[in-house]
Amino acid sequence: xxxxxxxxxxxxxxxxxxxxxxxxxxxxGELWKKINELIGVGTNNIAEYCAVIRGxxxxxxxxxxxxxxxxxxxxxxxxxxxxxxxKNKKIIPLYEKTQELVKKIKAPIFFIWNRRENNQxxxxxxxxxxxxxxxxxxxxxxxxxxxxxAGEHFLVKNKKNSKVxxxxxxxxxxxxxxxxxxxxxxxxxxxxxxxxREYLKGEESQITERDYxxxxxxxxxxMVSQKQWVELLNRYNQxxxxxxxxxxxxxxxxLTSDQLASAEVIIGGELSESELDMAKSLKLFxxxxxxxxxxxxxxxxxxxxxxxxxxxxxSSAVAELAFCLLLALAKNLIYSDRxxxxxxxxxxxxxEPTIQLAGRSLGIIGLGAIGLEISQRAISxxxxxxxxxxxxxxxxxxxxxxxxxxxxxxxxxxxVISQSDFIVVTLPxxxxxxxxxxxxxxxxxxxxxxxxxxxxxxxxxxxLYRYLxxxxxxxxxxxxxxxxxNRDFPQRLPxxxxxxxxxxxxxxxxxxxxxxKAVEENVLEVYKNIKRIFEGExxxxxxxxxxxx
Numbered sequence: 001x002x003x004x005x006x007x008x009x010x011x012x013x014x015x016x017x018x019x020x021x022x023x024x025x026x027x028x029g030e031l032w033k034k035i036n037e038l039i040g041v042g043t044n045n046i047a048e049y050c051a052v053i054r055g056x057x058x059x060x061x062x063x064x065x066x067x068x069x070x071x072x073x074x075x076x077x078x079x080x081x082x083x084x085x086x087k088n089k090k091i092i093p094l095y096e097k098t099q100e101l102v103k104k105i106k107a108p109i110f111f112i113w114n115r116r117e118n119n120q121x122x123x124x125x126x127x128x129x130x131x132x133x134x135x136x137x138x139x140x141x142x143x144x145x146x147x148x149x150a151g152e153h154f155l156v157k158n159k160k161n162s163k164v165x166x167x168x169x170x171x172x173x174x175x176x177x178x179x180x181x182x183x184x185x186x187x188x189x190x191x192x193x194x195x196x197r198e199y200l201k202g203e204e205s206q207i208t209e210r211d212y213x214x215x216x217x218x219x220x221x222x223m224v225s226q227k228q229w230v231e232l233l234n235r236y237n238q239x240x241x242x243x244x245x246x247x248x249x250x251x252x253x254x255l256t257s258d259q260l261a262s263a264e265v266i267i268g269g270e271l272s273e274s275e276l277d278m279a280k281s282l283k284l285f286x287x288x289x290x291x292x293x294x295x296x297x298x299x300x301x302x303x304x305x306x307x308x309x310x311x312x313x314x315s316s317a318v319a320e321l322a323f324c325l326l327l328a329l330a331k332n333l334i335y336s337d338r339x340x341x342x343x344x345x346x347x348x349x350x351x352e353p354t355i356q357l358a359g360r361s362l363g364i365i366g367l368g369a370i371g372l373e374i375s376q377r378a379i380s381x382x383x384x385x386x387x388x389x390x391x392x393x394x395x396x397x398x399x400x401x402x403x404x405x406x407x408x409x410x411x412x413x414x415x416v417i418s419q420s421d422f423i424v425v426t427l428p429x430x431x432x433x434x435x436x437x438x439x440x441x442x443x444x445x446x447x448x449x450x451x452x453x454x455x456x457x458x459x460x461x462x463x464l465y466r467y468l469x470x471x472x473x474x475x476x477x478x479x480x481x482x483x484x485x486n487r488d489f490p491q492r493l494p495x496x497x498x499x500x501x502x503x504x505x506x507x508x509x510x511x512x513x514x515x516x517k518a519v520e521e522n523v524l525e526v527y528k529n530i531k532r533i534f535e536g537e538x539x540x541x542x543x544x545x546x547x548x549x
Contacts, residue, residue, distance in 0.1 A: 002027045004067045004107075006055045009122035010047025013130045013186055017041065020133075021051035022125030025059065029397025033058070036125035038133060042090075048073040049094035051126075052080070052111075056101040064107040070114045072123070077113040117544065118393070124538045127186070131536055134188055138178075141191040147199035154199070156192040165192045171262050171281055184305065187283065187536045214245040215534055216262045216281075218255065220269025221288050224519060229267075232520060236527040242534050265530055273299050282306050284533045287543075288526050289513065290314060290370070293429035293455060297545050308543045309529055312369040313521030314513035319373030321512035322424050322453045325477025326362075328506045329449045330355040330422070335503060355421075358382030363420030365437070366390070366427040366454060367398065367407065374424055375402055386416040390547075410436075414444060422449045429455035430548035439463040443472060451477040453512050456494075465497035468504060475504040479512045 005026040012019040019042045023035040035058065039050050048071060055069065071077050078084040079095060086095045102109055116123060148155040154167040156174075167174045172193055174183075179190040189197075219229050226248050237244060247263070249255055260278040267286045276282070276299060287295060287310040300308050328334055331354045336346050346352050362378040364371045367389040375385045384405040389398070392409060399407040408416065417423060423445060427433045438460040442450075450473055452459055461482045467473045481494035499505050529539040543549065 002062070002064050004059055004062065004064045006059065006068070007070045007119050007122040008051035008055045009072060009119055009126050010044065010051040011123065011126040011130055012042060012044055012047050013134050014182055016043045018130055018133055019047040019050065020126040020129040021047060021054055022122040023051060023055045023058065024121045029400060034125060036129050038129050045073065045075060045091060046094065048076045049091060049098065052076065053094065053097050053101065056098065060101060060105050067105065067107050067109045069109065069111045070119060071111065072114060072116045072119045074113050077111050080111040120538060128537065131186055131188060134186065138189065138191040139194050142195040142198060145191065145195040147195050154196045156195055167192050167196045169196060173280065214243040215264050216245050216247060217265040217267065217530065218247045218249065218259065218263045219267045220249060221267050223268070223288050223522070232523040233527055236524055240531060242531060265533060267526060270296065271299065273302065276303050284309065284529060284539055286526050286529055288522050291428065291455065292543055292549060297543065297548055301545050307539045308545065309539050309541045310543060311522045311525035312541060313525045314518035315369040315373045317515040317518035318370045318453050318512040319377060321479060321508065322374050322451055323377045325451045325479065325506055325508065326422055326424065329475045329477050330357055334506055360421040361386060361419055363387065363416040363423040365413065365423065365425045368426060370426045370453065372402060374426070375404060379403055386419045388413050388416050413441070417441065417444045420448065422451065424451045425454045425458060427454040427458045428549040429457050433458045435460045442467045446472050447474050449475045453479045456480045456482045461495060461497065465499060468502050477506040477508070479508040480510055
């Protein structure tokens, strides 16, 4: 029999207001069904209960060993688990309905609370319907409005009274209550904005509607040249033809308040809190690569409406270099190359065998997008894969899906090290991961090989050097380091310790993610998030600001 995992969410705009539900059902770790429905008018709590009831009705006839329901309302979960009494007269019949359905289902059911960020798919399903419904209401209401062009802005009046609202389409913004309290939050346009757009459709104006609707995108990132940014984004936009406007700030010059106020997307760079205060329309701060440790995430905590995201387009490229370093260590490739250039032969004639990977074990510390790519390459070489991941989501069942020998959390790190012949580190650098692999962990790696394509500082610098120099570690392949070139030091060794003098180290200049294809893949992921924001959807690869990755 199957294991069922159901994520549910109920939402309404406003509260109380129109309600919708989103339900995502997994069977044995695989996505089985998605449901979203409008369910009338009510409150958030009513919507949450309706989502649970709809989910129970959907799975009541399925055979299962166990059923887990995840909901982001603590109140509802505690009521369903008998921790809180149900006192609200409108909620009581809904609670009774859930209990009636639970009794009909033979498998044990567990109601579990989780955070909204872990319930995004169900949340997005509900919100998408609500946003569409609310926007249609505003479009209908806009027909009773009169619009006047006042130059820098538009005046919108209700035909039934003398109230006047000011609309600025270049931002866009309106001074009405609905825009300030509802539309900003839900990525909607108030009826006054809709009225102006309709007005422009029927007017012969030098400024077309499309000019007003262009999404302004500020690009600070120097990952590629300005020309390449424009060429790649325009290439990916050929099919959709979204109206996008790219703004490249001049070096060492500050953005104007108007530029900040109208930007909906910013790519790269670093913003202060005062600049974020001015960025009234900003919906997406996009980091165009994987590493986010150079970015100050704390400044975004006061701005929950801004999505902060990175990309994983270079995952395959980084995995390739990780395996390149692993192979170089296993086959003693660098040393053999240097010696053969001098006429010295190593191998069969000197009885110095290299290591065959088939049948060996690989430990992966950090099973994110890069770690998963590495795991599949290892399995194709006939290796067993042991891995740890900082957070495990039950519905993913990565161990079964990717044929891993073992998958645990960081609490099982020592076990994974003990079982592995080779260890690859892919961890990002956060307050929690800095020096997470210190002397005690490195000592457990006696006779093993270590590869780091995560961040240098997740491994203690001095301890790594010491255990490589004294031979505790058999060898290391390192792509991410401790000090880097800058304007003052354009040529610089990667550590204050003399790793370059150690014969059991293969060194790489943090080049894993910089390949011909990886750059294009990263820009493609940036474009896809721009498109999601334009269409009012949730972007992907959102950064957890509390965790820092």
